[in-house]
Amino acid sequence: MEQERKLIGEERRNAILEWLKETDTPLTGSFLAKKAAVSRQVIVQDISLLKAKNEPIIATSQGYVYMAAQHAPEREIEQIIACKHDPARTEEELTLIVDFGVTVKDVIIEHPVYGELTASIRVSTRKQVADFVHHISNTGASYLSELTDGVHLHTLTSYSQKQLDQAIQALDDAGFLIKD
Known part of the structure; x- marks a missing residue:
């Protein structure tokens, strides 16, 4: 995977949401971190902020999943x-x-x-x-x-x-x- 451009703040959180919505398979924090060119800890914090905004993101042992209405x-x-x-x-x-x-x-x-x-x-x-x-x-x-x-x-x-x-x-x- 080629080096990605470092995403900042709200732009990064919006991108994380889109990446999660585009797939039915879990995405790991490490994968998201590499894609956003930030640390895994930044991703963990971003996920927490997104959850605080009532985004239906679930952390599983395989990675993060966006639980849209069609999934439940x-x-x-x-x-x-x-x-x-x-x-x-x-x-x-x-x-x-x-x-x-x-x-x-x-x-x-x-x-x-x-x-x-x-x-x-x-x-x-x-x-x-x-x-x-x-x-x-x-x-x-x-x-x-x-x-x-x-x-x-x-x-x-x-x-x-x-x-x-x-x-x-x-x-x-x-x-x-x-x-x-």
Whole structure:
């Protein structure tokens, strides 16, 4: 990629919005930084400013995504589930869910000091799951659930209640769900 002209302030934030709107795939902070000829930290600050202006930008483990109305159809069904497992079973859990055509929107934990913490995951395919797990491994980061002995929630989304029910049943059969 050739050297880009350094973009300044509002011009840069407008360009970031256009780049995000032009694609359905996540764009990393590093990619956006290179394209705007600024540091990744400048991009992080710009994203924060754009979010403060109510731009529907989501930070995922794969990069930033612009969530235009067409990306969130009204008929999408959401359900929160409670799970518990050790970190070694994370890929198995996420793969099991996406194999039913269900998206894992986020992970939520109840931290004893900070309260509820939510992190966007947004995985819908085996490749996205593998990339997410690989990214955690390569960065040396911990899964949020490690802060709560494996207890966590996931928000699942699907266009089909049947697929959602099947994924939840499969999670239960595999021992991932917390029973009442």
